[in-house]
Amino acid sequence: MAGLRIAVFASGQGTNFQALADAAQQDRLEGASLELLVCDKPEAPVVERAKRAGVDTFLFRPKEYASREDYEREILAELQKRGIGLVVLAGYMRILTPVMVDAFAGRMINIHPALLPAFPGVGGIKQALDYGVKVTGVTVHFVDGGMDTGPIIAQRTVEVLDGDTEATLALRIHAVEQEVFPWVVQRIASGAVSLDGRHVTVTTL
Template sequence: MAGMRVAVFASGFGSNFGALVDAAKNQRLDGASLELLVCDKPEAPVVARAREAGVDVFAFRPKEYASREAYETEILAELKRRGIELIVLAGYMRILTPVLVEPFFGRMINVHPSLLPAFPGVNGIGQALAYGVKVTGVTVHYVDGGLDSGPIIAQRTVEVADGDTLETLAPRIHAAEQALLPWVVSRIAAGAVAIDGRHVSVK
């Protein structure tokens, strides 16, 4: 049986994308296959990473479209053409509209650098530091159209040390993301994740 067909959305360097590529190569995604990278910045390093890994790329410039809905309609057609079954948002820095969220509800996940519901939105690591928490971490959750508000699938904690700065804490957060995200994708691909309202169980 063919594995789950996955599209990854990313905007920047692509460290989480790279973690998924490595997991796929090492057969740690339970058969899931990375079929497409969607990127809103054609010059972003993640695009080169994808091409080096042999993953097809759909890169676009949002300013060339009349609206978010316009480019998302084009993306949706591409996803359907390729039979994509799961979308993974891995550092994709654009707000999604119902054009994509509704047809992929329950089949779209995001990784966020905090223990949600604390510190949603941009700069989750900086928000945690500014608040003075002693423990932060990462969250993988379903996307529901709100701001990092979808049902939580899995979380991993990261302790905040005295004197931590963005420069010292961020690498530990990113390492946790790169470990947790491939594991969640593998569980989804294995059919081991069930959602019931806000409650998600993982076998």
């Protein structure tokens, strides 16, 4: 899958977008290219990151559309026009409809700051901390129609330390995210990731 064209969906700071942009610039993504940032908050810091990285942006305000499906159809047309082969959700805070999910089935991935299936949805770091687990981590998974329920591609563990706050734990989790996300994208771009039902096989180098 050399030459894989990627669109990143993000809503906030864009640290995972930056990790992917850096990996692409350093030629660590098997020739894959970041072609587009899709962002539902035109004033978000990730937009400036995209500009600095030379990545085109598709910016929109959901309130200007009658429905989620309406703006997703517009986004989908843009992705198809650009020949996007992989959609990467990197802190995109919108629930996707079947318009987008079905069009990119098996070609859309998300990163979550917990060890799924534990602590899905918003606030995965706080959920894990409040529950009192000793180990949490990061999950990269394919996107399906559920809330963080898609087949798991990769997971990395992060130890919860005595005295951890949500902020201190988040720092370590985000550092792991920025390592594992480019690695997964690189493996997908190299054709090393295969999906069979709920089971994902990742061939190692």
